[in-house]
Amino acid sequence: MSLAAIGGWSPPVSDPIFIAIVVVVILVAFVIASRLIARFAGDQLVRRHVRPEMVVMTRRVVTAGVIVVGVFLALGWAAQNANVTLFGLLVATVVAALGVQQLLQDYVSGYYVLLERHIRVGDRITFDGHEGTITDVRLRVTLLRNDQGDVVVVPNSALFTKPVTIRVRSVPTSEPPT
Numbered sequence: 001m002s003l004a005a006i007g008g009w010s011p012p013v014s015d016p017i018f019i020a021i022v023v024v025v026i027l028v029a030f031v032i033a034s035r036l037i038a039r040f041a042g043d044q045l046v047r048r049h050v051r052p053e054m055v056v057m058t059r060r061v062v063t064a065g066v067i068v069v070g071v072f073l074a075l076g077w078a079a080q081n082a083n084v085t086l087f088g089l090l091v092a093t094v095v096a097a098l099g100v101q102q103l104l105q106d107y108v109s110g111y112y113v114l115l116e117r118h119i120r121v122g123d124r125i126t127f128d129g130h131e132g133t134i135t136d137v138r139l140r141v142t143l144l145r146n147d148q149g150d151v152v153v154v155p156n157s158a159l160f161t162k163p164v165t166i167r168v169r170s171v172p173t174s175e176p177p178t
Helices: 016-047 052-078 083-097 102-115 156-161
Strands: 126-127 132-136 143-148 150-156 165-169
Touching: 052 083, 052 132, 083 102, 083 150, 102 132, 102 143, 102 156, 132 150, 143 156, 150 156
Parallel strands: none
Antiparallel strands: 126 132, 126 165, 132 143, 143 150
């Protein structure tokens, strides 16, 4: 079924050169759009004082996502079938979800851990049998130094799904001791 049959636009000629030119124009338009959208998303995160590595990763994910949509749209237009675009996006989504499921879970959890700021560098926490001080919160893992000086690498998905006890820091008072 062609796009014309479902109310879409069909090219005036079926010349392969014309189709190739239109596909290239679509791809260039999506590359430009991806950069603009990624810049906008990054600027929004910078305004919220999000860590620089999160801004960079978000820009890359947005750029790649918009370009992938553009590629499948261009292929669907070249084949004169909207199903090509939908099928391509479905296959890409399934492959990505199954192939990097745990890694994506850690990154998404890390995104929320960093965004919500419940856990910060310097906090003393108890988590899943471990106790120590947070030395670094990264996008995929959080580093915890225990009392023996060992560094425990904790996947952020575990911090996101299991209970964490954050020890309250003592707040200095302005009153002199009596």
